[in-house]
Amino acid sequence: MSKASILTDLEDIVGKGFASNKPEDLYIYSQDPGASEPRPVDFVVMPKTVEEVQEIVKLANNEKIPVIPMGGGLTLSGLILPVHKGIVMDMKRMDKILEINTLGRYAVLEAGVTTGSLVSYLKDNHPDLQAPVPDAPTSATVAGNVLIHGSGSLSQKYGHHAHMINGLEVVLPTGVITKLGSCAISKYWFSKAPIPDLIGLFTSSFGTMGIITKVSIKLFPKPKERDIIFGLTQDFDGLPDLMSKITYTEFAEDLMIGHSHTPSNMKNFCSLMIYITGNSKEEMDLKRSTIEKILKEKNIQVTPIMGQTRTYLMDHPQYTAAFAADWRKGGGFEYVGSFIPLEKIPEAIEKGVIISKKYGLIPSLLCRIIGSGHAVMFSVTFPFNRADPDDRKNAREGLEETNKMVLEIGGIPWKTELVGQKHTMERADPHYKELFKRVRNLLDPNGIMNPGNWEV
Ligand SMILES: Cc1cc2nc3c(=O)[nH]c(=O)nc-3n(C[C@H](O)[C@H](O)[C@H](O)COP(=O)(O)OP(=O)(O)OC[C@H]3O[C@@H](n4cnc5c(N)ncnc54)[C@H](O)[C@@H]3O)c2cc1C
Numbered sequence: 130m131s132k133a134s135i136l137t138d139l140e141d142i143v144g145k146g147f148a149s150n151k152p153e154d155l156y157i158y159s160q161d162p163g164a165s166e167p168r169p170v171d172f173v174v175m176p177k178t179v180e181e182v183q184e185i186v187k188l189a190n191n192e193k194i195p196v197i198p199m200g201g202g203l204t205l206s207g208l209i210l211p212v213h214k215g216i217v218m219d220m221k222r223m224d225k226i227l228e229i230n231t232l233g234r235y236a237v238l239e240a241g242v243t244t245g246s247l248v249s250y251l252k253d254n255h256p257d258l259q260a261p262v263p264d265a266p267t268s269a270t271v272a273g274n275v276l277i278h279g280s281g282s283l284s285q286k287y288g289h290h291a292h293m294i295n296g297l298e299v300v301l302p303t304g305v306i307t308k309l310g311s312c313a314i315s316k317y318w319f320s321k322a323p324i325p326d327l328i329g330l331f332t333s334s335f336g337t338m339g340i341i342t343k344v345s346i347k348l349f350p351k352p353k354e355r356d357i358i359f360g361l362t363q364d365f366d367g368l369p370d371l372m373s374k375i376t377y378t379e380f381a382e383d384l385m386i387g388h389s390h391t392p393s394n395m396k397n398f399c400s401l402m403i404y405i406t407g408n409s410k411e412e413m414d415l416k417r418s419t420i421e422k423i424l425k426e427k428n429i430q431v432t433p434i435m436g437q438t439r440t441y442l443m444d445h446p447q448y449t450a451a452f453a454a455d456w457r458k459g460g461g462f463e464y465v466g467s468f469i470p471l472e473k474i475p476e477a478i479e480k481g482v483i484i485s486k487k488y489g490l491i492p493s494l495l496c497r498i499i500g501s502g503h504a505v506m507f508s509v510t511f512p513f514n515r516a517d518p519d520d521r522k523n524a525r526e527g528l529e530e531t532n533k534m535v536l537e538i539g540g541i542p543w544k545t546e547l548v549g550q551k552h553t554m555e556r557a558d559p560h561y562k563e564l565f566k567r568v569r570n571l572l573d574p575n576g577i578m579n580p581g582n583w584e585v
Contacts, residue, residue: 200273212581459514
């Protein structure tokens with residue numbers, strides 16, 4: 130089929146104005162804010178319903194055209210840039226909040242609902258509930274975030290966001306619509322279990338297994354009070370034990386370690402950001418005093434945080450994330466995110482600093498504790514000047530070296546670029562790879578779903 134007739138078919142499915150192959154429309158879809166080089170796109174299409182998604186996938190299957198699902202496009206690591214051209218399916222028109230179950234505490238959302246719209250909907254209608262959202266810009270989609278194992282302010286208490294999925298509606302690569310989780314059996318989207326859990330096939334698979342059209346996520350009580358305990362430590366080697374002791378109390382809602390060489394007098398310190406929440410002064414006092422006692426035992430001074438700095442640190446999403454993203458004023462930003470074991474925090478920080486300096490950057494690193502210390506999201510930031518190809522290449526090389534370092538110390542790169550995926554797969558157990566390949570071929574016999582990603 131010619132490109133013109135494919136466009137006509139896409140327009141017949143979604144309506145004129147929601148499919149395009151004009152260069153001026155495709156330009157923005159050919160790049161993301163990260164360090165990947167732009168990659169060409171043939172078509173962009175914006176479906177409104179699951180049936181439209183189904184028809185597009187059937188067309189792509191007949192014509193063997195790649196389909197790349199996209200939410201907010203903010204993952205930064207090129208995951209929504211086609212490797213072999215094709216159709217970018219922008220999900221933003223599927224933006225309905227379908228259900229908020231206040232007793233069972235979950236939300237059923239279409240795939241294009243943004244974190245910003247969910248947060249403001251809850252604020253207006255259910256102020257005693259909160260959703261798991263990242264510190265990403267609020268145009269990120271909830272689906273995009275939970276599908277990539279994102280994390281955020283509730284992650285110390287409840288784990289990473291993929292653990293908060295109750296159910297999915299998926300359009301499989303052959304165009305079949307299916308439901309996964311309790312919603313496959315019942316009208317309630319309240320649980321993944323107790324049937325064989327196939328939801329895992331669709332998380333961290335970067336759109337290679339199918340297109341998610343609906344997602345059910347857990348919601349959580351929103352306590353009335355929230356505060357931050359801020360401390361500074363020079364004992365990097367003591368961080369794993371400190372984190373283990375704090376998580377043991379189960380009193381922190383979010384727990385982060387920052388390490389930055391700006392201002393330069395901070396280079397010998399790690400900052401500790403420990404968020405506590407509660408519903409009464411007594412509860413807050415108990416949590417604060419218990420955590421401060423642990424810090425005191427480790428000779429860590431608690432520092433009161435006031436004024437603008439307090440506003441930045443208490444913001445949600447945290448303003449500091451956006452600030453760190455653009456400190457070089459070049460408009461380009463990417464970070465290596467990774468999951469590492471708790472015990473590897475000191476080594477990761479030490480090696481992350483060496484790599485940052487090697488690539489001419491002021492080190493800026495963050496650890497967010499996931500669950501009760503079950504994992505750590507460790508990141509090293511690489512801001513760069515988008516207009517300078519050498520600076521962009523420098524960032525790519527630094528990102529690759531950091532990903533390799535993470536793998537060497539026993540961690541796993543998170544939402545990584547193509548080259549990071551390759552390094553990760555090279556280390557995978559051969560039987561895992563064989564199973565992965567077979568599942569993928571079974572689901573997607575024509576290889577149309579975001580091909581080039583997770584190549585086995
Ligand atoms: C300043 C900044 C701060 C950030 N802070 C955080 C943070 O604190 N925590 C965090 O977790 N992340 C963070 N991020 C990373 C990222 O922005 C978020 O994780 C974001 O939620 C990703 O959502 P998205 O809608 O942009 O996903 P996208 O980038 O659009 O998609 C992500 C992946 O999922 C696939 N996908 C998207 N939608 C679908 C669908 N419907 N069906 C199938 N596959 C799909 C895409 O193909 C892609 O592979 C940050 C980013 C920035 C720029």
